[in-house]
Amino acid sequence: MKKRFLSLILALLVVFSVQYASFAAYETSIPLNAQGNSSNLIYIKRPRSLSGSTSDKTYTISATGLQNTKVRVYRLTGNDVCELIKAERLIGASGLFSTVVDLPDSSNTFVIYAENGASDQVVKIQISKVKKSTVDKLRSVTVNVLNFLK
Amino acid sequence: MKTERIKSIVLILLIITNLVLAEKILVNEKLWLSGYNFFVSTRNSRKKNSFSLSERLSMPEKIIVNTGYQSSRFIFKRDDADFSTINSVASEIIKSAFSMPKSIVETGEEDWYSALTAKSIYLNFTSSFTPSVFASLLGISNSDFPDTEFSDIVIAENGNVYFGKIGNYYKIPFTSSLVSPIIQNVSLEHSDEESVINYSFDLNFDENSGEETTVLSPMILIYSEPVTAFSVIPENPAIKDGEINERVLSGVVTAFGVNKGSARSYTEADGSLVYVENNGILKITADGILTYTANGNGIRLKNGSISSKIAALIDEINQKTGIDADLCLSNAQSGDSGQLFEFDYIVEGYPVKYADKSAISATVSNGYLTAYSQVLRKFTITDTESTSSDFITALDEVIDAYHGSMSEMRITKMYPAFFDDLSQNEMNVDWHIDVDNILAE
Numbered sequence: 001m002k003k004r005f006l007s008l009i010l011a012l013l014v015v016f017s018v019q020y021a022s023f024a025a026y027e028t029s030i031p032l033n034a035q036g037n038s039s040n041l042i043y044i045k046r047p048r049s050l051s052g053s054t055s056d057k058t059y060t061i062s063a064t065g066l067q068n069t070k071v072r073v074y075r076l077t078g079n080d081v082c083e084l085i086k087a088e089r090l091i092g093a094s095g096l097f098s099t100v101v102d103l104p105d106s107s108n109t110f111v112i113y114a115e116n117g118a119s120d121q122v123v124k125i126q127i128s129k130v131k132k133s134t135v136d137k138l139r140s141v142t143v144n145v146l147n148f149l150k
Numbered sequence: 151m152k153t154e155r156i157k158s159i160v161l162i163l164l165i166i167t168n169l170v171l172a173e174k175i176l177v178n179e180k181l182w183l184s185g186y187n188f189f190v191s192t193r194n195s196r197k198k199n200s201f202s203l204s205e206r207l208s209m210p211e212k213i214i215v216n217t218g219y220q221s222s223r224f225i226f227k228r229d230d231a232d233f234s235t236i237n238s239v240a241s242e243i244i245k246s247a248f249s250m251p252k253s254i255v256e257t258g259e260e261d262w263y264s265a266l267t268a269k270s271i272y273l274n275f276t277s278s279f280t281p282s283v284f285a286s287l288l289g290i291s292n293s294d295f296p297d298t299e300f301s302d303i304v305i306a307e308n309g310n311v312y313f314g315k316i317g318n319y320y321k322i323p324f325t326s327s328l329v330s331p332i333i334q335n336v337s338l339e340h341s342d343e344e345s346v347i348n349y350s351f352d353l354n355f356d357e358n359s360g361e362e363t364t365v366l367s368p369m370i371l372i373y374s375e376p377v378t379a380f381s382v383i384p385e386n387p388a389i390k391d392g393e394i395n396e397r398v399l400s401g402v403v404t405a406f407g408v409n410k411g412s413a414r415s416y417t418e419a420d421g422s423l424v425y426v427e428n429n430g431i432l433k434i435t436a437d438g439i440l441t442y443t444a445n446g447n448g449i450r451l452k453n454g455s456i457s458s459k460i461a462a463l464i465d466e467i468n469q470k471t472g473i474d475a476d477l478c479l480s481n482a483q484s485g486d487s488g489q490l491f492e493f494d495y496i497v498e499g500y501p502v503k504y505a506d507k508s509a510i511s512a513t514v515s516n517g518y519l520t521a522y523s524q525v526l527r528k529f530t531i532t533d534t535e536s537t538s539s540d541f542i543t544a545l546d547e548v549i550d551a552y553h554g555s556m557s558e559m560r561i562t563k564m565y566p567a568f569f570d571d572l573s574q575n576e577m578n579v580d581w582h583i584d585v586d587n588i589l590a591e
Contacts (some may be wrong), residue, residue: 045353045357060353091267091542093550094545094546095364097542098542120376
């Protein structure tokens with residue numbers, strides 16, 4: 001009887017420790033190759049193709065998702081490990097989510113981790129930072145090409 | 151001889167005291183005629199905004215300078231120092247462009263959004279206008295305008311003027327070299343600011359891909375941070391020591407052509423004071439709501455355009471009640487039966503909203519004022535700062551209230567504002583949300 005009781009306690013400890021370990025692992029960092037078990041918790045609206053570019057110092061990521069889904073944002077900092085940069089936010093009744101992320105490098109990788117009960121989803125986003133002068137050049141090229149076509 | 155001298159000195163002192171006291175009463179109580187008022191140019195001109203309401207009718211509620219680099223945009227409210235400078239240039243271009251209605255061409259959505267994402271100046275109005283009503287506010291009388299409504303104008307860097315609404319955009323080709331320097335100056339002056347302002351269309355919140363329950367109008371500004379503003383205390387100038395302020399009332403009554411001597415007056419059970427004249431009924435409630443309802447034709451307004459006549463009447467009432475808050479046109483409609491004009495007070499650059507009414511509403515028919523209402527309010531800005539909830543949290547709270555009864559909710563407007571519940575309690579900045587088209591499940 002005593003053995004059975006101890007086994008039960010041990011089993012409970014194992015279950016809780018696994019859950020805690022997975023939660024703890026994603027609390028401050030997440031591996032770049034992390035995979036979720038769901039694909040319909042969150043839908044990234046910007047950047048739509050999951051990659052974008054800007055000349056600004058920041059970028060606004062937007063998404064929609066199921067109500068009560070917890071969302072955390074991580075940035076790749078090296079060695080395939082992404083560190084938490086935005087604390088957990090709960091998607092509310094509007095289903096809308098947006099967050100402004102800093103762009104310290106010319107190429108920035110972000111991981112959006114969404115969790116709702118037993119389901120979780122991982123989305124990777126790539127944002128490139130370009131110089132304002134490059135944007136201006138591209139703009140003038142576009143105008144010139146349009147003028148040529150006319 | 152000595153007694154005589156003392157008497158003379160006392161007499162002179164009494165005369166001087168009398169003059170000083172008379173001046174104090176005249177100035178403090180403003181007991182001069184408005185038509186013969188040399189104080190007007192000094193004391194009464196100490197308004198926060200130097201423009202008369204007539205000049206502010208076509209002024210936007212806010213201006214956004216788009217620098218052409220995604221979310222690098224700068225917002226200017228009416229109380230910001232740069233607002234007047236940018237607005238005067240924008241106003242000059244718009245006036246010239248709207249003077250050429252024949253050059254207006256229909257344009258596509260792509261052109262509209264290209265102008266907004268490139269270097270441009272965006273003017274956001276609280277009111278929706280037809281182009282002809284807007285032109286009349288600019289002093290242009292022409293009927294060759296397209297049949298549409300708009301509350302947004304974009305001036306491109308080259309001077310082209312865009313206006314319109316979803317699915318119905320117009321362009322007035324125009325050339326101006328005045329826009330580029332403004333954008334350049336704003337970019338330089340604010341280069342160290344971390345301003346992140348996105349339009350709803352930037353974040354694709356205006357599109358429903360099938361799963362969304364909330365869709366925002368494309369031009370809603372998404373603030374990345376909560377809004378902070380000083381708290382404001384509204385004060386009802388119609389009440390003094392718990393009773394209707396007779397001095398304030400006298401000024402208001404004459405503005406509506408009511409003769410206090412001959413008009414029948416009575417006090418209602420709730421403390422409202424009512425004057426009944428041949429041309430209508432004037433009523434002031436204890437919580438400071440002034441209403442005029444015409445009997446027959448109403449009051450014939452003075453010469454000038456209808457909008458400027460209404461503006462002059464409001465200026466007169468505000469001057470007599472000591473109201474110096476800025477005003478913004480929040481609704482302007484024109485139809486066969488007449489015109490309706492509604493206004494919001496603007497405090498600290500944000501509109502003050504009321505539960506079921508506008509701050510001011512005026513209805514005109516055939517040049518006669520047939521109905522008027524105004525929430526009489528003065529505003530004191532405190533030293534205490536308040537911060538709103540963030541944009542999405544505010545939206546969640548509103549939608550939560552409807553949840554379970556709808557499958558899709560369209561948000562037409564969302565902006566920071568103050569809310570006056572008429573209790574004269576301190577007001578903190580919060581979000582105003584207009585909801586449209588709730589589709590029930």
